[in-house]
Amino acid sequence: xxxxxxxxxxxxxxxxxxxxxxxxxxxxxxxxxxxxxxxxxxxxxxxxxxxxxxxxxxxxxxxxxxxxxxxxxxxxxxxxxxxxxxxxxxxxxxxxxxxxxxxxxxxxxx
Amino acid sequence: xxxxxxxxxxxxxxxxxxxxxxxxxxxxxxxxxxxxxxxxxxxxxxxxxxxxxxxxxxxxxxxxxxxxxxxxxxxxxxxxxxxxxxxxxxxxxxxxxxxxxxxxxxxxxxxxx
Numbered sequence: 001x002x003x004x005x006x007x008x009x010x011x012x013x014x015x016x017x018x019x020x021x022x023x024x025x026x027x028x029x030x031x032x033x034x035x036x037x038x039x040x041x042x043x044x045x046x047x048x049x050x051x052x053x054x055x056x057x058x059x060x061x062x063x064x065x066x067x068x069x070x071x072x073x074x075x076x077x078x079x080x081x082x083x084x085x086x087x088x089x090x091x092x093x094x095x096x097x098x099x100x101x102x103x104x105x106x107x108x109x110x
Numbered sequence: 111x112x113x114x115x116x117x118x119x120x121x122x123x124x125x126x127x128x129x130x131x132x133x134x135x136x137x138x139x140x141x142x143x144x145x146x147x148x149x150x151x152x153x154x155x156x157x158x159x160x161x162x163x164x165x166x167x168x169x170x171x172x173x174x175x176x177x178x179x180x181x182x183x184x185x186x187x188x189x190x191x192x193x194x195x196x197x198x199x200x201x202x203x204x205x206x207x208x209x210x211x212x213x214x215x216x217x218x219x220x221x222x223x
Binding site for chain 2 (some may be wrong): 031032034036041042043044045046049087089091097098099100101102103
């Protein structure tokens with residue numbers, strides 16, 4: 001069964017304390033892995049797409065990486081405004097449905 | 111700025127009422143989606159549409175229907191609302207050639223009493 005699992009469910013960091021969020025997936029033929037950011041009361045906003053193992057994408061303090069089984073979202077020297085829920089998603093093998101992980105709630109303390 | 115607009119941010123309805131959630135996108139996207147988001151369950155796909163007049167069931171279509179009469183508009187219908195349909199509903203759209211990148215609306219929070 002196609003599945004996306006994110007860990008941890010929640011993460012609290014001090015401002016400036018770097019860390020990583022994990023997304024593991026089980027679709028056999030990966031056709032892209034997507035990271036989104038969601039602020040409270042809003043819809044998710046697209047951050048990155050990764051297509052092949054070894055690929056990396058960066059945006060400000062965020063860097064996404066991809067292996068054959070998982071992706072990491074690295075957050076370097078985070079600021080309070082980075083606090084949000086980060087969602088990972090992949091298209092399924094069978095069709096073009098996109099399935100999401102349950103997300104990681106990130107809270108950066110000033 | 112391209113947008114997906116959901117007509118209602120907050121709705122309160124009573125059990126048994128018929129509920130319409132409207133979604134309009136101005137990006138000429140072919141694909142449109144309805145998700146619901148619940149704490150601990152994440153985003154779950156209700157219905158999606160690849161073209162006008164077309165619809166496909168997602169993972170949790172029971173109790174819902176959809177309508178896509180025009181390319182830019184995708185409506186979610188709850189024929190007889192129930193309390194377990196209290197949720198955040200998110201509409202999204204994407205291009206056929208857009209590598210499945212979704213653009214989401216701000217969401218509609220529905221409470222069924």
